[in-house]
Each structure stands twice: as structure tokens, then as C-alpha cells.
Amino acid sequence: MKNTVKVERAKLNITQQELAEMIGVSRQTINSVETQKYIPSTVLALKIAVAFNTTVNAIFELEDED
Amino acid sequence: MKPVTSKYGRGLFPTYFKIVGLIVIVLGFVAMFVLKPIVTPEQKPLAKTITINIVILGLFFIAWSRDKIEDEMSVHLRFHAMALSFIFGVMFSFADPIINLITGSDDFDLPGQQLVMTMLLFFIFTYAIKKRSNR
Numbered sequence: 001m002k003n004t005v006k007v008e009r010a011k012l013n014i015t016q017q018e019l020a021e022m023i024g025v026s027r028q029t030i031n032s033v034e035t036q037k038y039i040p041s042t043v044l045a046l047k048i049a050v051a052f053n054t055t056v057n058a059i060f061e062l063e064d065e066d
Numbered sequence: 067m068k069p070v071t072s073k074y075g076r077g078l079f080p081t082y083f084k085i086v087g088l089i090v091i092v093l094g095f096v097a098m099f100v101l102k103p104i105v106t107p108e109q110k111p112l113a114k115t116i117t118i119n120i121v122i123l124g125l126f127f128i129a130w131s132r133d134k135i136e137d138e139m140s141v142h143l144r145f146h147a148m149a150l151s152f153i154f155g156v157m158f159s160f161a162d163p164i165i166n167l168i169t170g171s172d173d174f175d176l177p178g179q180q181l182v183m184t185m186l187l188f189f190i191f192t193y194a195i196k197k198r199s200n201r
Contacts, residue, residue, distance in 0.1 A: 026135040032200045038139050 002061045006034045008052040023047040075136035079127060087127030094120035118179045125186040129193075143196045151189035158184055 009019055016030040025044065032038035033048070040048065042056075049056045079086075098117040105113045133140050159181060163174040 020135075025137040026133075026140070028197065028200050029137050029139040032139060037200055038142070041138050044138055 001036070001039050001066055002063055003033065003036065004059050004061075005030070005048060008054070008059060009034075012052065019048075019051060022051045074138060074141050075132040078136070079131040081132050081134055083127045083131035087124045087129075087131065090124030090127060091121050092124075094118075094124060115179070118183070122179060122183055122186065125183065125190065129186050129190050133197075139200070140197070143200070144193060147189050147193035147196055150192050151185045154188045155181055155185040 005019075009016070014022075016034070017027045020027045020030045023044070024047075029038065029040075029044075033040050033044075045056045045060055049059055052059065094117050097120060101113045101117065159176050162176045166172075166174055
């Protein structure tokens with residue numbers, strides 16, 4: 001699953017640590033989501049979307065192999 | 067949004083138990099060396115059981131304590147490491163008698179303590195490696 005978390009974060013000019021604190025997870029979790037090593041749960045995906053004031057669909061996109 | 071550590075850390079020991087676990091392991095090894103010259107040959111198996119159990123308790127404290135931030139990914143990694151250590155335990159119980167056969171040992175029993183200790187060690191290292199690779 002592709003995502004644009006890094007792009008959205010860059011738009012807001014916030015660090016991984018700041019985003020992690022905003023949504024209450026570790027910086028490692030944000031890094032793993034950005035590098036697509038970890039697919040977040042629906043709850044975390046919604047929290048990320050809320051933090052960026054957008055929708056889950058705008059950030060996360062299914063790939064052919066999903 | 068509030069941190070999720072309390073939600074995901076339920077059922078785990080507090081973070082400081084990692085240090086408590088280390089102290090317990092050291093105490094176990096110290097007890098091993100202190101008791102060695104004191105115990106009689108009859109008391110040796112009991113002393114061995116007690117010291118190994120102390121080390122296992124220490125390993126369990128380390129394995130079963132919360133991270134500073136416990137979130138859904140740490141739970142995911144923890145369960146993955148646990149599944150791998152379970153598979154490793156099963157493979158180890160099959161491999162141990164074969165290794166003993168090859169090395170010419172006639173002891174084919176795998177003590178439960180040895181298996182639990184190996185699985186705990188495997189879990190701790192697997193979890194640490196998984197966390198490190200997700201940095």
C-alpha cells in the first residue's frame with residue numbers, strides 16, 4: 001500500500017517526531033509507515049488523516065499486489 | 067490525541083522491569099558462582115534449578131516489559147517475534163536430540179528450563195532486531 005505521509009508532512013513542515021506526538025505513537029512507527037515497512041491499522045490511518053486535515057483515501061492508496 | 071501506551075501496554079510489566087530483569091539475571095549468575103563451592107553433591111540439582119529459574123525470571127521480566135512508547139506497531143512486532151520464538155522452540159526441540167546423537171551424547175531429554183530460556187532469549191533478540199530494523 002502506497003502512502004503520501006512524507007509528502008503531507010513536508011507540506012506542514014513537521015518532523016516525524018512531531019507527527020508521532022500529534023497522533024500518540026512512536027517516531028519509529030511513523031518512519032515505518034512512511035517507508036512502507038508497516039501498514040497502519042484503520043484507527044492509525046484515520047488519526048494520520050485527521051492530523052493532516054484530509055481523508056484516508058487521499059493519503060493511502062492500494063497497489064496491485066494488495 | 068492522547069498517547070496509546072496505556073492501551074497497548076496492558077498486561078505488560080512497566081518499562082523499569084527491563085532493568086529489574088537485568089539485575090535479577092546478574093543475581094542469578096552471582097548465585098550460581100557463590101553456591102557452587104557451598105552446596106553438597108546432593109543439593110547440586112536443587113541449586114542448579116533455583117539459579118536457572120532466577121535467570122529465566124529475569125529474562126521474562128525483560129521480555130514482558132513495556133517499551134517507552136507502546137503502540138500498535140510494537141504490539142505487531144512483539145507478536146511476530148513471539149510467533150517466531152514459538153516456531154524456533156519447536157525446531158529446537160527436534161534439533162537438540164539430533165545434535166546430541168551426532169556429538170555422541172547419550173542424553174536425549176530436553177529440559178523444559180533449557181527450552182524456555184532459549185525461547186525467551188530468541189524472543190528478546192528477535193524483537194530487538196525487528197525494532198532496530200524499523201527505525
